[in-house]
Amino acid sequence: GIQVEQSPPDLILQEGANSTLRCNFSDSVNNLQWFHQNPWGQLINLFYIPSGTKQNGRLSATTVATERYSLLYISSSQTTDSGVYFCAVEPRVDSNYQLIWGAGTKLIIKP
Amino acid sequence: DAGITQSPRHKVTETGTPVTLRCHQTENHRYMYWYRQDPGHGLRLIHYSYGVKDTDKGEVSDGYSVSRSKTEDFLLTLESATSSQTSVYFCAISVPPGGYTFGSGTRLTVV
Numbered sequence: 035g036i037q038v039e040q041s042p043p044d045l046i047l048q049e050g051a052n053s054t055l056r057c058n059f060s061d062s063v064n065n066l067q068w069f070h071q072n073p074w075g076q077l078i079n080l081f082y083i084p085s086g087t088k089q090n091g092r093l094s095a096t097t098v099a100t101e102r103y104s105l106l107y108i109s110s111s112q113t114t115d116s117g118v119y120f121c122a123v124e125p126r127v128d129s130n131y132q133l134i135w136g137a138g139t140k141l142i143i144k145p
Numbered sequence: 146d147a148g149i150t151q152s153p154r155h156k157v158t159e160t161g162t163p164v165t166l167r168c169h170q171t172e173n174h175r176y177m178y179w180y181r182q183d184p185g186h187g188l189r190l191i192h193y194s195y196g197v198k199d200t201d202k203g204e205v206s207d208g209y210s211v212s213r214s215k216t217e218d219f220l221l222t223l224e225s226a227t228s229s230q231t232s233v234y235f236c237a238i239s240v241p242p243g244g245y246t247f248g249s250g251t252r253l254t255v256v
Contacts, residue, residue: 065243067243075249076249120188133245135186137185
């Protein structure tokens with residue numbers, strides 16, 4: 035089945051810094067999403083981005099489907115950005131919209 | 146959480162006992178999912194449903210069963226709980242394309 039790899043696994047930054055998180059996937063996908071899991075365990079959908087670039091405030095994401103990767107950019111980090119960021123993909127074949135998840139990038143923003 | 150509630154939020158149970166987790170949605174969506182989350186892993190799909198009485202297995206379905214007798218309720222049952230099923234369980238709904246919403250999770254401990 036499709037493999038989803040995220041890097042780096044851990045990232046520690048000072049408040050105000052910028053960061054780039056990467057997601058590589060091994061096969062064609064119908065859908066790619068980025069999620070944030072906050073320190074209380076809640077999962078929030080950040081972007082639905084099967085291709086192209088989207089921006090939402092300080093966050094933006096780019097997916098290059100032909101090269102099978104996606105990037106999540108966080109600018110001017112705040113402590114509330116801490117948590118785990120997951121990339122999840124919907125395989126192109128027979129998926130029933132189910133998602134295959136990467137292991138996540140754990141981000142810690144220090145004040 | 147956009148009309149999804151999971152119950153219970155926390156449960157401790159003994160090995161060998163049956164356990165049922167409930168997911169309730171108020172938005173009449175067709176697709177519902179049960180995932181588990183373990184340390185060092187992204188979410189892994191247990192079972193999913195694409196309509197009343199229509200369910201299918203996911204990646205880690207062994208030891209679990211599901212039922213969906215009404216659109217709004219999706220039940221996950223551990224027939225005989227084992228310590229390896231200690232995990233956090235998330236229910237989700239999907240509104241294609243790309244609208245994925247999660248419940249708040251159920252933390253299950255099997256002792």
